[in-house]
């Protein structure tokens with residue numbers, strides 16, 4: 001399975017990976033190193049920081065190594081839960097200013113609250129954007145965001161509904177890497 | 183630390199502005215120069231009277247204030263450039279106010295200006311991966327905050343559409359506004375969806391412009407009748423645990439802020455002025471997106487939490503209401519030249535307190551409040567007294 005192959009390659013080099021496809025070699029690059037980690041089984045988790053002094057949790061990892069709540073410097077890297085609840089979202093219908101975003105339009109982003117209590121700003125995927133709702137249960141996937149100038153795929157984290165309302169079929173994507181329909 | 187309200191009294195001696203509009207043939211320094219000449223004329227002062235200049239802009243780059251000052255002439259005075267996103271003008275005003283209150287200078291210039299960039303805007307307000315993921319769409323960031331506000335207050339899309347209607351009605355009375363044509367509720371509700379649930383007419387338009395002031399000690403005034411007192415001028419640049427989506431800041435669930443940034447800036451401003459929200463006769467509250475006026479009215483303490491939508495419908499915030507809000511049409515009508523916006527709010531309040539606001543005059547206005555907030559995050563509040 002491609003997802004497993006990719007996971008192993010990500011594990012071994014921790015970043016850029018080369019995927020063999022029918023059309024030849026394709027490079028896949030995470031949007032930023034250290035946002036997520038994938039186990040050999042394809043289990044994907046966002047990576048955060050936890051403060052050993054006050055217990056605050058951050059996503060992404062605190063680059064400074066300092067807890068911005070208590071200024072303590074004893075932080076540990078933790079794996080965050082891969083399911084959460086949408087607390088708010090918007091659907092964007094026009095290209096963002098600045099030319100930084102190369103993904104599809106319209107697109108949706110908002111905030112997901114994880115069981116740990118931390119809120120994550122994220123893109124949404126895996127359903128008709130009009131079906132998104134506050135309170136919806138969503139799970140983490142790693143997907144293509146766009147291609148860079150060299151044709152490499154830029155991967156990012158997104159959340160998708162665990163189950164679409166009125167749709168009885170199981171919509172859970174296990175590895176997430178097979179869903180690149182956008 | 184000496185409280186600033188125990189220092190020397192500071193007054194606004196003169197005000198000046200350009201019309202806010204889209205100028206293809208003018209740069210920010212042309213607009214800034216034009217505003218300076220208007221300010222000097224209004225104050226009855228000469229350029230060599232100015233002892234220091236505090237210039238606010240966001241996108242103009244290095245030495246942007248100097249370029250505007252050069253339009254009038256370099257005189258050896260210090261020129262300082264201030265960038266604090268949408269609170270830039272309020273931040274420049276605050277520094278100018280402090281420098282006169284502390285008796286470092288007697289007469290200073292505040293200038294806010296912006297020619298909004300066309301095309302790609304380099305952004306330092308977000309981290310690179312946030313930009314790449316498209317998290318820098320301010321209507322969408324406000325939309326996220328709006329979704330939460332709607333949940334908490336029960337406000338509807340129609341409620342914040344009525345903010346656009348009110349402000350565009352007021353803007354029709356403001357010859358300096360970019361848009362001087364009212365809009366109907368139906369037009370707002372039918373306008374193009376930009377970032378669900380925000381439609382085009384919920385978003386303030388782009389505009390270029392410049393606005394500024396001369397602040398001085400009372401003994402330096404040329405025209406005592408024009409003087410408006412600076413009762414307070416404060417800035418808060420964020421509080422731990424307080425969500426501010428326009429800056430990609432999420433709230434802390436473990437350690438939520440006891441007092442949010444906006445509420446803190448309001449409290450500090452009231453404390454410094456020695457008054458309370460009940461004393462405010464007219465307010466300019468930050469309406470970069472229509473719903474933000476509602477929650478910021480509440481955060482300024484002008485009404486209770488969740489009450490703004492109902493009071494708006496009852497007309498409390500109309501020009502002839504109990505607490506008129508955004509009497510000049512707000513950002514929704516003026517447009518939003520970032521560095522100039524907070525200055526335009528102060529300009530309107532000075533006009534109101536002088537009784538020079540013409541058809542949009544609030545009867546007997548004695549005390550006015552201005553609030554601007556944005557990326558950083560920042561929240562600036564200025565209170566002026568007749």
Ligand SMILES: [Zn+2]
Pocket residue numbers: 051052053054055056067068069070071072
């Ligand atoms: Zn801590």
